[in-house]
Amino acid sequence: MIRFDPIKNRIYNDERSIKIGYRETRVLELLLKNSPEIVSKQDIINFAWGSEFIGDTSLAKSISLVRQGFVRLGIKETPIVTVPKIGYRLIDECVFIDSQVTSVTYIPLVTVSDHVPIDTHEIDALSVEQTLSDHQQSVSNRNRLCYFTTGCLLLASALMAFAKINDRSLGDTYPVNRLNEQWIGQMQVFQEQDMVLSPELEAILYKYQCDCVAYISEEPGHSELSLLDKATRQSxxxxxxxxxxxxxxxxxxxxLKRGQL
Structure with missing residues (x-):
């Protein structure tokens, strides 16, 4: 059983504990929240990266890092399943979130007047000092807000000037990764632009014809073939x-045999 601690950014079992990054934690947190349903790539990117402009490559790297963490914990088959052209899903009841109850210690308050005699002159002096301190703090906070607002305006102006000079859109600055598409019989196959489909794998896909979508990717030390049956929605x-x-x-x-049962 794999346990997940989103606070400390780690996955662990009874034997080992693996530290993962903040983005990987956000990705796993969303997949676990929607398990075993499919989560689209764009939903994962919005949840983990917010308004940052990234492509599928950054998401694929984060998914790969989480899978490597599972492998280091001794999990042979990754619980994260790739759904070609759509996104990813987490197999149900494979990862459990670590819930810890935070204990709060309450310190009883003691009335000062029960132990120390009240001096009205000291109280007046403290009240004046507190008022001055609050006023100074308020002025300091307003100054910081002004500095921050000015900095944001300057940064926005610089970005607008840079965009006008280069005369290009955000879509040009952050290109979207594209996949090569081809049909092998009835099977729709997607792969990275720089990948070449081996004759052996092409022959295997010709052999097993089905109304499926296939996605082929290369990871460090191995390759990955993801299949999605359009009829059964199984992958x-x-x-x-x-x-x-x-x-x-x-x-x-x-x-394919399981899909016919």
Whole structure:
């Protein structure tokens, strides 16, 4: 069982604890909140990065880092499933959030007048000092707000000037990553632009024809094939190396057989 602590940004079990980044924590938190439903890529990006302009590559890297954390915890099959062209989903009842009850210590208040005699002159002096201190603090806060507002306006002006000089839109500054699309029989296949589909994998996909969408990606040390059956809405992730084509064929056959049950 994997436990997740979103406060300390870590995933752990009884044997090990793995530290993950803030973005990865936000990604896993949203997937866990909606498990086992599919969460779109754009929803994950909005939740984890807010208004920042990023592409699918940054999201894929964060997903890969979380999966590597699961592997380091001894999990052979990742609970995060890729749904091609849509997003990701987390398998139900695989990750549990760590809930800790924060205990609050209450300190009883003691009435000062019960122990110390009241001096009205000291009270008046303290009241004047407190009033002056509050006024100075208020002035300081207003000054800080003015400085902050001025800085924001200057930054906005600089950005607008930069945009006019370069005469390009945000869409040009932050290009969207595109995928190569091809059809192998009835199967719609997507992969990165710089990837080349191997003849062995192409032959396997020709062999198992179905109304499916396939997404092929390369991770450090292995490749990943994600299949989504349009009819059953079921999906599977297959991790393999170039020498494991037989395993890929067997996994696809088993996946299609389960969809017919």
């Amino acid at each position: 599977v992730n297959i991790f393999y190396t170039p020498a494991q084509s037989d395993r890929v064929s067997a996994e696809i056959a088993l996946f």
